[in-house]
Amino acid sequence: MAGLSINKIDCILTDQLLQLGSHVRAYNHLLVESGFTFFATEALLKTSNKEFPQYLSGFPWLMLGKKSAVRMRLSSWLDKHNISPNIVAEFDDSALMKSFWQAGFCVFSSPTLIEKDFVDKYDFKIIGRAEEVKEQYYIIAIIEIVTGINKQ
Structure with missing residues (x-):
């Protein structure tokens, strides 16, 4: 936020809204919203005979x-x-989490908008989706962005 306030940076891409009470007069602009997809390896999936989402308890x-x-x-x-x-x-560190899920011993979830990367690159199986769980990405900027992002 300090970089925004002194015009060192133009905007911030984040998954959290600007905190209320901020001393920087900036605006939130919803960029994209996505549901969540759950992944596991084929080997892990063979260990359960339940249906989605109930089998998530056992993994x-x-x-x-x-x-x-x-x-x-x-x-x-x-x-x-x-x-x-x-x-x-x-x-809290997605890069560290990535090294753990690449081992394939656990269920993990990610925004649906990037599910193709997990399936193509790492051969994970999609075990279900939860569209009601929303991940939101925002651009926070000092001035109102007038390029049509989320204009209604």
């Missing part, structure tokens, strides 16, 4: 950290479906 999970913007929404969705994930690790 080990890699989960986003509690400070993640989407974590609360994902946790609410899991609670709604009476799913108690067996969380084996939590990550």
